[in-house]
Amino acid sequence: MQLTFFVIPNNTCFPETGKSQVYLRIDNWNDYSYKTLYEIVLFDEKGNKRELGYVKIANFGQTTEERIELPKQFEFLDERFFSLGQSDHYYSTLMTLERQLREKFLRNINDIVFNEELLKKALDEDVTTTSLLRDTSLTTIKGQYRRILNDGAILTRYNFAYETKQTNNEAGYRLEFKVEPESNPPTNIHVLIGRNGVGKTHLLNNIVKTLIKEPSNKGRFDYISDKQNEGYFFSRVVSVSYSAFDPFKPYIKTEGLRYEYIGLKEIRKDNITSLKNRDQLTIEFVKSFEHCFHVGKKDRLKKAISSLNSDPLFEELEITLLLEQNWDENKIKYIFDRLSSGHAIVLLTITKLVETLEEKTLLLLDEPEGHLHPPLLSAFIRTLSDILKDRNAVAIVATHSPVIVQEVPRSCVWKLSRFGLEAKAERVDTETFGENIGTLTREIFGLEVSKSGFHKLLKDDVENGLTYEQIIQKYSNQLGFEARLLLRALLSDKDIF
Structure with missing residues (x-):
């Protein structure tokens, strides 16, 4: 032949x-x-x-x-x-x-x-x-x-753990992560949630340091399902954060895995870290979009952006049409510059992830909810899950948002808590995928919710002896359904009506 x-x-x-x-x-x-x-x-x-x-x-x-x-x-x-x-x-x-x-x-x-x-x-x-x-x-x-x-399957199982030891000034955690191919709901996004100060962001930063063999790292991985190939368990690590208080460092050279940083920081020639401005982010987006356009990733990017079209602005802009036309840098810049900061960050992040993710990438995201309203955040998480599945990759997300927890199953959620140097990681009691936001908020933050916001106001009114009708009148009949349920429960405990 x-x-x-x-x-x-x-x-x-x-x-x-x-x-x-x-x-x-x-x-x-x-x-x-x-x-x-x-x-x-x-x-x-x-x-x-x-x-x-x-x-x-x-x-x-x-x-x-x-x-x-x-x-x-x-x-x-x-x-x-x-x-x-x-x-x-x-x-x-x-x-x-x-x-x-x-x-x-x-x-x-x-x-x-x-x-x-x-x-x-x-x-x-x-x-x-x-x-x-x-x-x-x-x-x-x-x-x-x-x-x-060799005619084998593309998707593989993940089963690994990460552990940090307690020190004189830091709490220690051991967290296990499992990903099952083709599972429903998907298990390729794992969530760390808890109040401020429990160490979520610090934990993500330690994971990066461990994988790139930074001398100051204080953790270790246990590759439960792949003992023979620990050196090749992950192919690279990618961190994403667009917070002004971004914990990740954009390392230039690393000793361990290949490392990609996606975020606001940049390292100047004098080795000083500064924050990128909007023009720099536009340039970064155009370069990433061009890379996907020319190197066989058009279809993957088109599929990812199409998943964001549940958002009216993304649907209106018809960004996927740019991937069906000849390369036009000015048109791409124009569209990106029209976006709000939240929409721009989502589009830039998704494009960079299509560019950088490959098989067995570990993706770390720190508080992606910072710039996004809940529907856009949900669309982002679903799009992210599809990209991860396409690349046989896995993500760990640190968040305060029950909206993100709502998009993953209970087996993928770690609730972190800390008292001094005593730390605890536990699964939540209820199934989380598709659960009511209020239920998840109470489940995760518990006592903190009852001591803050409208809970505290209503509790104080009940403690002061007001009746149901008096409290309704005090708030000019403007209590929502959940507030009324809470009020009845508080009054029932007090036997006051």
């Missing part, structure tokens, strides 16, 4: 028909001065067309100043070259081919997922670590991509 490869310029359309042919269209996307990207279409021996997406092709000894020209027509790449598909779609689509054709294609294009010896050799090349692995980690290659080619 013969398979012929053709290289075509970036301004050329793919043919609509062919047999046993592969077309590689040059893409001039620049990976830190390396140009290795090609869009690829394959026609099988029956003329069926397969759009594989994108592949990066490099050669041994390649420098940043050059793009190695491939022959305009060839049957196989020689030993100077090696390649890597840029998404699970690439390898999943190849799995729809007959085995003989699939293996011939992978062998002839020198694919480093298919050829383990070639992978070992390619890892010594700067072009591999800088360009080919820019959006894909070694964990993804050895895990997800190889698993796909």
Whole structure:
């Protein structure tokens, strides 16, 4: 069986028909001065067309100043070259081919997922670590991509724990996290909730330090379900926070996992941290959107943004149409600049996550509710869950918001409490997914709710001996349904009506 490869310029359309042919269209996307990207279409021996997406092709000894020209027509790449598909779609689509054709294609294009010896050799090349692995980690290659080619499932279970020891000035916690593939409701978002000061944010920061092997880290992971592969359990860690009191540090270099920071902070050349302004966030969004546009992530981004269309503003702006048109930077800037701060943060975060998340990413979010009204927050969490599922990733969210708790099952919620250096992590008593917000608020914050807000006002009135009618009159008949129920309960306890 013969398979012929053709290289075509970036301004050329793919043919609509062919047999046993592969077309590689040059893409001039620049990976830190390396140009290795090609869009690829394959026609099988029956003329069926397969759009594989994108592949990066490099050669041994390649420098940043050059793009190695491939022959305009060839049957196989020689030993100077090696390649890597840029998404699970690439390898999943190849799995729809007959085995003989699939293996011939992978062998002839020198694919480093298919050829383990070639992978070992390619890892010594700067072009591999800088360009080919820019959006894909070694964990993804050895895990997800190889698993796909072996006809395995993409989604995997997670079962891990994180533990911090009590010190002279810090409380200690042990938290377990489990993710079941295809579970309903989804279990890929885990929530840490509790009052201010219990250590939620500090815990997230410690998780980052542990994974990137920061010397000051004070915790450890226990990979319960994957004892043989602890070194590759996570492929990278991503932290997200848009708070002015953001706990995360945008580390430039790390010793452990690859680390991505998404947030307001930036490190200047003098190593001083400053906060980004709106113009800088616009530039960051445009770059991220462009990356997704050019590197085979259009469909993933389109799907994610479509999930946000339950919000009227996102629906009105029709942002997904930008992914169906030619690249237009000015139009993208214009739309982003029209957004409120909350909508802008959601769109930027979702776009950055589509850009950065890969298989076995651990995502950490600190108080995402800060800029979002409840319906937009719910839409964000559902969209986030879909992205995580698509990437076989997991998130841990620190929050005060029962709206977020309402979007996940009880098995994914840790209620944290602390008294001095004595800390406790426990599951809530009621099922949380879809539960009433008031019920969740009382369940999580309990006594604190009864001592604050309208609870305290009504309790004080009852303690002062007022009757139901007197209290109703005092508030000019403006008590809501829940307040009236609470009032009757308080009066019942006092035997006053």
